[in-house]
Amino acid sequence: MSKLTKKVSPTSGLSPGTLVHVGEKRIEKPVITVFEYNEKSYEEQTLSSISEMEEHSLDGQVTWVDISGIHAIDVIEDVGKKYDIHPLILEDVINTSQRIKIEEYKDYVYIVVKMIYLKEHTREIIDEQVSILLGKNFVVSFQEGEGDVFDGIRNWIRSGKGRIRSLHSDYLAYALLDAIVDSYFTILEEIGDAIEVLEVELTQRPTSELINTIHSMKKQTMFLRRAIWPLREVIGGMERIGQPLIEDHTLTYLKDVYDHVIQIIETVETFRDLLSGMLDLYLSSMSHRMNEVMKVLTIIATIFIPLTFIAGVYGMNFQYMPGLTCHWGYYIMLGVMLVAGLIMLFLFKKNKWI
């Protein structure tokens, strides 16, 4: 998540609308997957350029073009031509430092979101920009690299289970957003667990590494917050668009995703509060510990420093010192020291220091 402080656009100085890829290249060659389906059948193709695409034009067909590898500017341009997309949108698609947003055009809706998920085996956190173009009977999705959270959707299309095959492109767009939003929950669970572990450690042994962990978790939460907060507007924006792109009965589903987004936002806010509370806890626990350390030092020092002084006095080499030659002098002196020490201890006890 080191991109946090680098969300800056290097396209400065270029004429608006010039296509320049911003971000790292996550995949060697772009992969294009095309699904064409209606209630009865479906076709699936994996291509490496748009020109290879065969169109089948089934009855009431929905076409889903999924492109991994947005650094391939020629592929993006081909899609732009095929679906007649405004050049500023294409510029946004390939700039991975885009804001989360929704833009309504005459014939299509353009949505930018962040997909954040845990890679299956490595438990590594992947964050990728996903752009979705929703038209009357097509959806084009743009991803930065391989791997995503859409496998469930692909399987529903293939198997014909669920409602997806019998509904239109707006439901497919909803399904993509729902899959992305759901994947946030996994991250939240991960963070929630880490916070609980942190909290236990904090009360038991507050080390200075903990403070760094809390700090970096705060940064992660900040990052998540920035990615999730504008999603409210995006989903709300989709609800407002309405006919003909978004059909009425998809609205109930969108309301459901909206609820999830709100729930994620609330959880993230809770995490922020918890982490702030933990910082306070750490500081006050530190301050308490310092107090304890100081008390021990003070007790030891205030007891022994005066005693050492007395011993020092009787170690002086004056020729005429009373008591030195007295037989019980040594024992009397030890007794005096013992009493002085005990009085000190009693005073500490009284002041609740021990």
Add this chain to the structure above:
Amino acid sequence: MSKLTKKVSPTSGLSPGTLVHVGEKRIEKPVITVFEYNEKSYEEQTLSSISEMEEHSLDGQVTWVDISGIHAIDVIEDVGKKYDIHPLILEDVINTSQRIKIEEYKDYVYIVVKMIYLKEHTREIIDEQVSILLGKNFVVSFQEGEGDVFDGIRNWIRSGKGRIRSLHSDYLAYALLDAIVDSYFTILEEIGDAIEVLEVELTQRPTSELINTIHSMKKQTMFLRRAIWPLREVIGGMERIGQPLIEDHTLTYLKDVYDHVIQIIETVETFRDLLSGMLDLYLSSMSHRMNEVMKVLTIIATIFIPLTFIAGVYGMNFQYMPGLTCHWGYYIMLGVMLVAGLIMLFLFKKNKWI
């Protein structure tokens, strides 16, 4: 209240509308209680499945179906069929990590709230999700487990006291909400008492356990806040729905619950402020104590370290040292030390350290 950081939905990856229970199973077998009543009579049944239900269809009858044990998916599905409920609502009913909300549909209103109450004997805090379906002449309520705050309502129906039997389903829904909101007051009183005890302890003996108690009370307050805050919208939403589901004269009662909700919110905010203030108090009291400890150490050390040095000087074994052989040397030296010590004490007094 350990659910705080775990409010995440494990239904990720499933087709929307698939029924999966989320949460712990609090009761072995579901219990269904059905009340049918009108102004003149009432019927009460306790069942274990919806199919056993006998309908009596009294004049102007209100039916209240109360289901404890939402993990019983078949029961939920039966209710869904009987009252023709949208599958996404049923999904919400059985997911115990739902947001507090109100949703208006054509024939019914769906309300999700959290019921938080003290178990009668154990004084344990129970928090349960309650879903309420309000239709023209029925109310269905879904609870996670046994035990609730509705016994008063059941008794009013049985005894015919109060207005409940002579009014419609909207008044019953109001009564359920009112009972839930009233139960928050008991929790608030509990917390209020705990805060007062804390405050006294804090000024008398600030230990480090206190800081953990404050921290966990802050978390509880945070949790309550999240549960109560959206209730405003819920009650406000009910007021706006209006005819025919909500009758005009129920509005006055809803306004009353709304007032209670606002009062709870304000109390929770006050608690938050008080707890924050207590943290500040703890930190400054700690800092004050440290100061006291340091002063004692400094006074002891600054008085005795120089004196010990003087004693050390006269303990040196130089052959030629003036004064050692002097008869009054020892007494003079002691006098010098005494004077030095007194001067130190005087300086401390002047600087208001003692």
Add this chain to the structure above:
Amino acid sequence: MSKLTKKVSPTSGLSPGTLVHVGEKRIEKPVITVFEYNEKSYEEQTLSSISEMEEHSLDGQVTWVDISGIHAIDVIEDVGKKYDIHPLILEDVINTSQRIKIEEYKDYVYIVVKMIYLKEHTREIIDEQVSILLGKNFVVSFQEGEGDVFDGIRNWIRSGKGRIRSLHSDYLAYALLDAIVDSYFTILEEIGDAIEVLEVELTQRPTSELINTIHSMKKQTMFLRRAIWPLREVIGGMERIGQPLIEDHTLTYLKDVYDHVIQIIETVETFRDLLSGMLDLYLSSMSHRMNEVMKVLTIIATIFIPLTFIAGVYGMNFQYMPGLTCHWGYYIMLGVMLVAGLIMLFLFKKNKWI
């Protein structure tokens, strides 16, 4: 002001509309004072039950019924019957943990405010809930106990001075609110003086009791804030009600009270900011003092500990030690110590420690 954390309603579990007094009983027997007046004459009665009331029905008469002792449920019920008041309002009247609010009904307006004033001789702070019912030609006011801030108004009615006798019930309600709001100013002045005293003490001798005083003043301010903040809405609400209950030319007076309320709110906010600033000041002054203490300790210790070491070395009992037998050894050693001490002092001076 200990009610702060106890604002909870014990009516939980009762049917809505049941009359139960919530709060302490401040007066033994209820006292009812009735004023009937028009521009020309006035009648004053002091009763102990509503049934004793004699009505005179003067021309264009205004009736002011003032009831002290809201725990007398039968009196409240009598008033309810006489003026045909909704039972939920009566429930609110006798529950002293009510929110500040205004509610508009068809024939009357119901207002709840807090009256906070200094008792004349004891300088004790009294806070009481006052409910005001404003009808077309009557005002009913409910107080918790004896003593209030309305003596000025009573005198204007009796003497016929000012505009009150020539105007209607809305002006009387305004006059009551104005008297209540004005009494806040006395409390504010009290707090303002206390803050100034605190501030001076804080810069001169920051003791740990001060921090407790600041904390409890913060709580008082919080309490005042909660009592005053909703008054804006109440006055604003009265302005909006308009004809026929509130006459046009009363609006100018209401605007004036509104201004006072805003001024009180601003003053309270200022107090909050000042008190927060004082906490910061205390903490930084504490931290500064600690620094000073540490410096003294460090200066003494770093000067004398090395010197004591040197003295200790020459106190060792080795048989062969150079210098011990030297005639000037002692003086040379003392000189070395002096120089070492001076160098230390010089270094401290250079580092601005002294």
Add this chain to the structure above:
Amino acid sequence: MSKLTKKVSPTSGLSPGTLVHVGEKRIEKPVITVFEYNEKSYEEQTLSSISEMEEHSLDGQVTWVDISGIHAIDVIEDVGKKYDIHPLILEDVINTSQRIKIEEYKDYVYIVVKMIYLKEHTREIIDEQVSILLGKNFVVSFQEGEGDVFDGIRNWIRSGKGRIRSLHSDYLAYALLDAIVDSYFTILEEIGDAIEVLEVELTQRPTSELINTIHSMKKQTMFLRRAIWPLREVIGGMERIGQPLIEDHTLTYLKDVYDHVIQIIETVETFRDLLSGMLDLYLSSMSHRMNEVMKVLTIIATIFIPLTFIAGVYGMNFQYMPGLTCHWGYYIMLGVMLVAGLIMLFLFKKNKWI
């Protein structure tokens, strides 16, 4: 600026509309200056009572009555009668603890603002309440005492320079407000300079007086903020009043003052942020210094305390101690001490303490 915590109205307990002066008396006898002007000529009179005023009624004349000394209640009452002003306005005029506000009446507009300026020679900060009454062809301004920021306006009227003589009373009111707002800039510059000086001192020698200075500057900024913030509404309110009192082409000028007010508010907010930042800086710099002090103490103590112990051991008077009689014992012991000391130093170096 000691009025900050004393903004309370002592008119409590009086009938509304009774004229009582609130505030200090800044001038012995009231001074009334009257300007009557139109495009061609002007008349200037200095009076001590309104009855002395001679009216000239020039063509399209504007009359500006400027009254210094609002404690002279009879003068205020005379003005009230002359221009037919509502008694509540007069009450506000002579109460110097008024809120900044604008009130629109049928024939005139009433504006209250605070004039804050540096006295020319003494650089003393003066804050005065100024009330402005703007009518169709007159402006009445009320000041607390002598001295103001309106000399520029007087000179423009006298000399006929600028647009003022050819425009109406609304332009004169604008000019007065503009002069008042402009005078804030001088104060801001003063504070800005002080903040810069503070900042430099803070990084170079953070003394405890600085913290008091920061605190009192925070209070000043708070005070300014309270005086300036409502000015937005005042100017905005004037813009909304429109015809016939405010002519269209004055709107452009009002927009300009509005801009200045916003700029002042932003600057004050910046000052607040800067001062808060400085407090943090002070505290962290204090904490850093304490750390440094502690390190020095620890280094000295940890090096010399063990060495002193070793010296102490060889100072014991046991009869049989090995090494004491050894010829090189002393030197060996010194060597051991030196090595121990060097190891300590090396460890400190490694831990980056030195």
Add this chain to the structure above:
Amino acid sequence: MSKLTKKVSPTSGLSPGTLVHVGEKRIEKPVITVFEYNEKSYEEQTLSSISEMEEHSLDGQVTWVDISGIHAIDVIEDVGKKYDIHPLILEDVINTSQRIKIEEYKDYVYIVVKMIYLKEHTREIIDEQVSILLGKNFVVSFQEGEGDVFDGIRNWIRSGKGRIRSLHSDYLAYALLDAIVDSYFTILEEIGDAIEVLEVELTQRPTSELINTIHSMKKQTMFLRRAIWPLREVIGGMERIGQPLIEDHTLTYLKDVYDHVIQIIETVETFRDLLSGMLDLYLSSMSHRMNEVMKVLTIIATIFIPLTFIAGVYGMNFQYMPGLTCHWGYYIMLGVMLVAGLIMLFLFKKNKWI
């Protein structure tokens, strides 16, 4: 960026509309560059006064007059006359402490923004006020000095590349704003890098200079925030103006700049949060370090002070002390000391201090 605290207008006391230059003089003589272009051709002139300007009046021509050096009041006045500009606008143009704003007039739009950029070779941060006047077929831009971020636009006009030559004056204004907004990104990147470096240093070696760096970066961010925040309104304002000044298809481009502004604001907010987090990190790391230092001191002192006391006891010169003459006394004593020291170490280990 030292202008932060000096944003004050010295025009106080002058008649409104008087032209006075506020700010430093950044260039000796003003430079006026005029571009006249349409789709087919373009003319470029560099002048030192407006009167030298030759007009060519091409078909559908756009004229861009760019003036560097706003202290040249005569030039500004000439432009004012030529394009018939309101004197208050000219006053704003030459006052470099202007607020960022947009003002709509009948025939033109007036925009004030801040241009912040890195000088090419010196990497010095330059901030300059730029005023833009957009009329139907002209754009006038006013800069404080030489050097700007418009070279790209000049090259597009000269080369005819991009869309600029075929579009109208509104596109030119958009292009100027876009160039200014894009230049912020470079600054943000610079700050972002600095923050990352700071963060690493903070966890590795927290010195007191860091805290000053954090403080000054916070001030820079504050400054940027003030410059950028109002840009939202400016761009939003341009979108609202619409026909005939702003053509429909420029709206898409404006939406794009708006997006960039939002992105910059979010990044600045992130920086603020990061810097605040770093301050917390610094303080807690300081507190941790102090704790470590105190522990070392305490461990050394509590081990050796009691041992030194024992040694001191046996260094006393009493004639009759048991054990001194014992042959093994010395070794026994050393053993006792060793055991005492080990017990101490064990206790520290148990309390997790080591």
